[in-house]
Each structure stands twice: as C-alpha cells, then as structure tokens.
Amino acid sequence: MVPLDSVDLAAIWLTLKLATLTTVLLLLIGTPIAWWLARTRSKWKGPIGAVVALPLVLPPTVLGFYLLVAMGPHGFIGQLTQGLGLGTLPFTFAGLVVASVFYSLPFVVQPLQNAFEAIGERPLEVAATLRASPADTFFSVVLPLAKPGFVTAAILGFAHTVGEFGVVLMIGGNIPEKTRVVSVQIYDHVEAMAYAQAHWLAGGMLVFSFLVLLVLYSSRLKQGWRG
Amino acid sequence: MHRLSEPTVAGSAERAAAGIQARFRLAYAGFGLDVELDLPGRGVTALFGHSGSGKTTCLRCIAGLERAPQGRLAINGELWQDSASGLFVPPHQRALGYVFQEASLFPHLSVRRNLEFGMRRIEPASRRVSWEHVLELLGIGQLLERLPERLSGGERQRVGIARALLTSPRLLLMDEPLAALDLKRKNEILPYLERLHDELDIPLLYVSHAPDEVARLADHVVLLDQGRVVAQGGLQETLARLDLPTAFSEDAGVVIEARVADHDDAYHLTRLEFPGGEVLVARRPEALGQRxxxxxxxxxxxxxxxxxxxxxxxxxxxxxxxxxxxxxxxxxxxxxxxxxxxxxxxxxxxxxxxxxxxxxxxxxxxxxxxxxxxx
The missing domain is CATH 2.40.50.100 (RNA polymerase II/Efflux pump adaptor protein, barrel-sandwich hybrid domain)
Structure with missing residues (x-):
C-alpha cells in the first residue's frame, strides 16, 4: 500500500506545475539571451554570461536571500509588483516561479547557446542569399537545427526545477498546496520521522531523475552516431 | 569619394543597362581590398587569383554578406550599395543566387524542401526560371526526396546550384563551387555549368583559382592579386597580356576557341580550326562544326x-x-x-x-x- 496522503499528492502536483511553468518561461526568456550570447561580439558578453551562470555555483540560500530581499516590500521587484497591484511575491506560488526561473536559467541558456554556436554562420548566410529575412531565418533554419539543444534545455530546466530546495525554502516557505513542493515535503516527513512516506517520495524523485538523465544521455549518443 | 558620386553617374547609368559596376574598399588586419570592377551584364566572368587575393571577399561584398565601409554596387542599373548615401540593401533583399564552396544544404530539409526554400520566398510573378528546367539542367530529378546527408559531394553541389537558380536571380555568384570536389566530381559538374552558361541568360560571377576552370567557362576575366585588380577584360585578350605580375606568368598561356573541322580516322586525329590557323589533336568525340x-x-x-x-x-x-x-x-x-x-x-x-x-x-x-x- 502506498502510504502517500493528499498532502503528498498536492506536493507532487505543485512540483510538476511549478517545473512546467518555469520551463515554458525559461524557454521564452532563455532563447533570446542564448541567441545574443551566441552571436554577439559585444564586450558585455563576458559579464552577462557570468551573471547567467551564477546559479550554477552560488548556494541556493544566497540566491534565495537576495531574491527574498528584492521581492520584499522594499525591494525593486516588490516595488514593481506592488505598483502593478499584485502585492508582494514571497510566500506565493508566483514568487516561487520567478525564483525558479532565476535558479534554473543557466541550465536552459547554456545548452541553447551551445546549440546556436554549433550552427555557425554559414546556414544563416545561405538563408539570406535565399531571400530569408533574419526573423524568417531564425524560425525556419535556426530553430529546427537547434532542436536537440531545445530538448536538452527543456529537460534540464524541468529536472533542475523539480530538484530545487534551498531557494524554495527561502522564498516560498512551506505552505501546503501553495509552496510546499516534493523536496520540502520530504524534509517535513523526515523531521516527523515518517520515513515510509519519505522513502516513497525520495525514491520517486530518484527514479524520475534517473529516467530524465537516461533519456538525455541516450538521445545524445544516438545523435553522436548519426553525426 | 567624389568620383563615385558625381561625374560617373551619367556614364554609369547608361552602361548600367547591362552591367555590374562595383567599387569596394575595406581593410582588415593584414588584408586590404581595393577594387573597381566594371563587368558585362551577361556571360561568365571569372574572378581569378591565388588564395588570399581577395576574390571571395569581393564576392561576399557583392552579395552583401560583407559590408565594405566604402563601396558602391550597381547591378544592371539597380543600386545595391552606396556608402556615400548610406544605402545598403541587405543580402536577403538582393536578387542574387550564391553557391558556396561546400554546398551548404540545410541538413534538416529534403532536397525538394531545400530547392523550394528560396523559390517560395520570391514573388510568383518574378519566377522566371522553371522548376522542371532546373531539375533537368542539373540532372537532380531523382534526388528530390533524399536528405542531403544521403547525397554525394557532386550531387550536393548540383542541388546547391539548382537551389540558387530557382530564386530566379539577376546575378549568380559562385565561390569556387568545385574546389571541395575531387577531379572526377569536378568533371561531372563542369558540363552542367557549361549548360547553364549556354541556356540561361543569367550573368555568372565565378571565383576560382584553377586556370583550367576559368579557361573552360569564362568569357570575361578579372585577375586579382593582394586585394587589387591586376587586369580585367575579355578572356583571350586578358590572358595574353604581358604586363601581369610574374606570379601569373608561370601559368601564362592563351585560350583559343576553335571549331571541329575534320576527323582523320586513319591517324586518329581531329583538325580544329580557328581564325589564326588550325591544329591537329588526338581524335575527339565531338561532331563536326562543334565549338x-x-x-x-x-x-x-x-x-x-x-x-x-x-x-x-x-x-x-x-x-x-x-x-x-x-x-x-x-x-x-x-x-x-x-x-x-x-x-x-x-x-x-x-x-x-x-x-x-x-x-x-x-x-x-x-x-x-x-x-x-x-x-
């Protein structure tokens, strides 16, 4: 008998909702950033690239702390959201989404940037001599050629968001059905000595993560063969 | 700059009716291009020179893939670049076809979709080159459903040429389209290029460093050396000039166009006639009267x-x-x-x-x- 109760199921549902929404937003935000990073000769390429990569090395609590401050009533994001009549973001699902977008950004931008760089200049020039405008070229040549990069980016962005803990605690606290995701729920179960439930959730996460990586690495191997 | 914008305007407008006038000046570290070209608006013009002579850069400037800080380019009376007035038509708005050294087909599209890529992006009314004619001309009709990775190098290049032609360009640019191919593939493509020349009325600018290709295809030749034009003019006269840099004189020689006058089956010889006389060569397969x-x-x-x-x-x-x-x-x-x-x-x-x-x-x-x- 699976000992998961409705709170556990709500945590799983919330986690999937958060990861899906974050991934969609990240693909929308990350694509132009990655395209710019892949193509620019600007002196800002280095600094912007470093900022995007920061979540790779920062402890999640540091990122969470600054986001908490920024989203608070006196922070610049907080001022903005209050000005728009949205209240403040900490301890809400929306706040969690915003924080996750920052937290998982490099996992989406870097595969996309690599994919764009691998395409090189030539296909773009060919498209131009075949009368395709730059925007047309982006949609009809760049996107299809970068498809494997988008798949990798989406999987990594999704999986990394599912696996976050520190940032969630800092920004979202631990509110059932609003901000309590699976990783936090596991922590709660362990605190309460409910090891059976913790096992089920933790085991689920383990299997999920393994499957994601398996799909990713097998598809890379296949591409390697064909190329 | 003055002579670009003022006194030449009237003159070039008249000549422009059928011609290409180009003036480009640009400088990179260690390389400079400073050329003035006045080319006929028909036939095959070869841009010929050693590697590093600026021929590809020149072609890229004409295509707009490279933007020369100082440049003026008029194609049959249409102005594509004029740095004096800040005019620069982006490459995708220039009615030209470009064939790269490697065919550079889109790997995610079938041959058919590659061919349609450019064709679908021009006005149906301006499609002067027909699909059937191009397929037949380049012998690629049976390749349509294949992916580029399933083509040989020679087939790929033929598809690349067909793809460029199907945009009905007013000018076709080819950047050493045969350089990446072995001799066998080269000989497979050259006849197609000759047919292009004979059957389509599209001026062709052909970059090459192979004297034989130039001699075989070109009507007009521009010799480039270190980013400068050394000589330009008709093929025969230009090749026979004595004032070319010594770099070219090792390969010096002339090209003669002759007619098959006679076959001597006893000795297996063919007599070729041209205005200056005749020569005997080993028996040729061509019919009498062929050029x-x-x-x-x-x-x-x-x-x-x-x-x-x-x-x-x-x-x-x-x-x-x-x-x-x-x-x-x-x-x-x-x-x-x-x-x-x-x-x-x-x-x-x-x-x-x-x-x-x-x-x-x-x-x-x-x-x-x-x-x-x-x-």
Missing part, C-alpha cells in the same frame, strides 16, 4: 625563324611578334604573338630570344608542342 576551347601554355610554344622541316611537331602557325616581356625567371622571356587575330604567348629563354633576334614586328613560326583541350 571547343583549348589552352596553349606559353611554355609549350617555341619559335622558329623558318618553317621547320624534319620535326615531329605538327602544329606550326605563322605569327607576328608583338612584344616581349620579362617572365617568371631571369632566364626566360615571354613573347606575345599574333596569328591572324588570335593572340599567342611563347615562353623562351632569353638566350634564344637574343640568338634569333626576336623583335616586335618580326614574322616567324610558332611551334605548338602541346594543347590542353578543355571539356
């Missing part, structure tokens, strides 16, 4: 004051000396001759030239040791 080009290297031409008797050389042409010039080594000189209107070049030792007393106006015999047939 053929052949190349005569200056190093394969020797000179005799009288018609030689008792020699194995069969091809002797009476000619008049026009001028002498230094060759690529101090031991040699280049002699420019004329055989009834056909220019010829001979590369002989300075010693022989002195002993024979070669001088302008002298009538003598050119002995042709070998001719290289093109095609």
């Amino acid at each position: 053929l080009r052949f190349r005569v290297h200056a190093r394969d031409v020797s000179l005799a004051l009288a018609r030689a008797e008792g020699t194995s050389i069969t091809n002797l042409l009476p000619a008049t000396v026009q001028a002498l010039a230094a060759a690529d080594t101090p031991a040699h000189v280049l002699v420019r001759l004329e055989a009834a209107g056909t220019p010829l070049l001979a590369r002989i030792t300075r010693r022989s030239a002195d002993q024979l007393g070669i001088a302008a106006g002298q009538r003598l015999w050119a002995q042709i040791k070998a001719v290289a047939l093109l095609g």
Whole structure:
C-alpha cells in the first residue's frame, strides 16, 4: 500500500506545475539571451554570461536571500509588483516561479547557446542569399537545427526545477498546496520521522531523475552516431 | 569619394543597362581590398587569383554578406550599395543566387524542401526560371526526396546550384563551387555549368583559382592579386597580356576557341580550326562544326625563324611578334604573338630570344608542342 496522503499528492502536483511553468518561461526568456550570447561580439558578453551562470555555483540560500530581499516590500521587484497591484511575491506560488526561473536559467541558456554556436554562420548566410529575412531565418533554419539543444534545455530546466530546495525554502516557505513542493515535503516527513512516506517520495524523485538523465544521455549518443 | 558620386553617374547609368559596376574598399588586419570592377551584364566572368587575393571577399561584398565601409554596387542599373548615401540593401533583399564552396544544404530539409526554400520566398510573378528546367539542367530529378546527408559531394553541389537558380536571380555568384570536389566530381559538374552558361541568360560571377576552370567557362576575366585588380577584360585578350605580375606568368598561356573541322580516322586525329590557323589533336568525340576551347601554355610554344622541316611537331602557325616581356625567371622571356587575330604567348629563354633576334614586328613560326583541350 502506498502510504502517500493528499498532502503528498498536492506536493507532487505543485512540483510538476511549478517545473512546467518555469520551463515554458525559461524557454521564452532563455532563447533570446542564448541567441545574443551566441552571436554577439559585444564586450558585455563576458559579464552577462557570468551573471547567467551564477546559479550554477552560488548556494541556493544566497540566491534565495537576495531574491527574498528584492521581492520584499522594499525591494525593486516588490516595488514593481506592488505598483502593478499584485502585492508582494514571497510566500506565493508566483514568487516561487520567478525564483525558479532565476535558479534554473543557466541550465536552459547554456545548452541553447551551445546549440546556436554549433550552427555557425554559414546556414544563416545561405538563408539570406535565399531571400530569408533574419526573423524568417531564425524560425525556419535556426530553430529546427537547434532542436536537440531545445530538448536538452527543456529537460534540464524541468529536472533542475523539480530538484530545487534551498531557494524554495527561502522564498516560498512551506505552505501546503501553495509552496510546499516534493523536496520540502520530504524534509517535513523526515523531521516527523515518517520515513515510509519519505522513502516513497525520495525514491520517486530518484527514479524520475534517473529516467530524465537516461533519456538525455541516450538521445545524445544516438545523435553522436548519426553525426 | 567624389568620383563615385558625381561625374560617373551619367556614364554609369547608361552602361548600367547591362552591367555590374562595383567599387569596394575595406581593410582588415593584414588584408586590404581595393577594387573597381566594371563587368558585362551577361556571360561568365571569372574572378581569378591565388588564395588570399581577395576574390571571395569581393564576392561576399557583392552579395552583401560583407559590408565594405566604402563601396558602391550597381547591378544592371539597380543600386545595391552606396556608402556615400548610406544605402545598403541587405543580402536577403538582393536578387542574387550564391553557391558556396561546400554546398551548404540545410541538413534538416529534403532536397525538394531545400530547392523550394528560396523559390517560395520570391514573388510568383518574378519566377522566371522553371522548376522542371532546373531539375533537368542539373540532372537532380531523382534526388528530390533524399536528405542531403544521403547525397554525394557532386550531387550536393548540383542541388546547391539548382537551389540558387530557382530564386530566379539577376546575378549568380559562385565561390569556387568545385574546389571541395575531387577531379572526377569536378568533371561531372563542369558540363552542367557549361549548360547553364549556354541556356540561361543569367550573368555568372565565378571565383576560382584553377586556370583550367576559368579557361573552360569564362568569357570575361578579372585577375586579382593582394586585394587589387591586376587586369580585367575579355578572356583571350586578358590572358595574353604581358604586363601581369610574374606570379601569373608561370601559368601564362592563351585560350583559343576553335571549331571541329575534320576527323582523320586513319591517324586518329581531329583538325580544329580557328581564325589564326588550325591544329591537329588526338581524335575527339565531338561532331563536326562543334565549338571547343583549348589552352596553349606559353611554355609549350617555341619559335622558329623558318618553317621547320624534319620535326615531329605538327602544329606550326605563322605569327607576328608583338612584344616581349620579362617572365617568371631571369632566364626566360615571354613573347606575345599574333596569328591572324588570335593572340599567342611563347615562353623562351632569353638566350634564344637574343640568338634569333626576336623583335616586335618580326614574322616567324610558332611551334605548338602541346594543347590542353578543355571539356
């Protein structure tokens, strides 16, 4: 008998909702950033690239702390959201989404940037001599050629968001059905000595993560063969 | 800059009706391009030179893939770039076709979708080159459903050429389209290029460093060296010029267009006739009356004051000396001759030239040791 109760199921549902929404937003935000990073000769390429990569090395609590401050009533994001009549973001699902977008950004931008760089200049020039405008070229040549990069980016962005803990605690606290995701729920179960439930959730996460990586690495191997 | 914008306008507008006027000046670290081209609006023009001479950069400037800070480009009266007024038409708005060294087909699209890519992006009303004609011209009708990775190098390049043609360009640019292919593939594509030349009325700018390709295809030639134009003009006259840098004189020679006049089946020979005379070559498959080009290297031409008797050389042409010039080594000189209107070049030792007393106006015999047939 699976000992998961409705709170556990709500945590799983919330986690999937958060990861899906974050991934969609990240693909929308990350694509132009990655395209710019892949193509620019600007002196800002280095600094912007470093900022995007920061979540790779920062402890999640540091990122969470600054986001908490920024989203608070006196922070610049907080001022903005209050000005728009949205209240403040900490301890809400929306706040969690915003924080996750920052937290998982490099996992989406870097595969996309690599994919764009691998395409090189030539296909773009060919498209131009075949009368395709730059925007047309982006949609009809760049996107299809970068498809494997988008798949990798989406999987990594999704999986990394599912696996976050520190940032969630800092920004979202631990509110059932609003901000309590699976990783936090596991922590709660362990605190309460409910090891059976913790096992089920933790085991689920383990299997999920393994499957994601398996799909990713097998598809890379296949591409390697064909190329 | 003034002469670009003012006095030439009236003149170039008249010539522009059928022509390409280009003026580009740009500088990179270690390389500069400074060219002024005035090319006919029809036929094949070869941009010829060693690697690093600026021929590809020149072509990219014409396509708009490279933006020369100072440049002016008019194609048959249409202005594509004029740095004086800040005009720069982006490449995708220029009605040109570009064939790259590697075919650069889109790997995610089938041959059919590759071919349609450009064609679908032009106005249906401006489609002057028909789908069937191009497929037939390049012999790719049976490849349509394949992916580029399933094509041979030669097939890929033919699809690349067809793809460019299907945009009905007003100008076709080719950047060493054969350089990445082996000799067999080259010989497979050259006839297609000749057919393009014969059947389509699209001016072609062809970048090459292979003298034989140029000699075979071009009507007009531009010689580039270190980012500058050394010579430009009709193929025959330009190749026969003596004032070219010595870098070119090692390869010096002329191209002669002849007609198949006669086959001698007993000796397996073919007689080729041209305005300046005739030559015998090993039996050719071409029918009587067909046109053929052949190349005569200056190093394969020797000179005799009288018609030689008792020699194995069969091809002797009476000619008049026009001028002498230094060759690529101090031991040699280049002699420019004329055989009834056909220019010829001979590369002989300075010693022989002195002993024979070669001088302008002298009538003598050119002995042709070998001719290289093109095609």
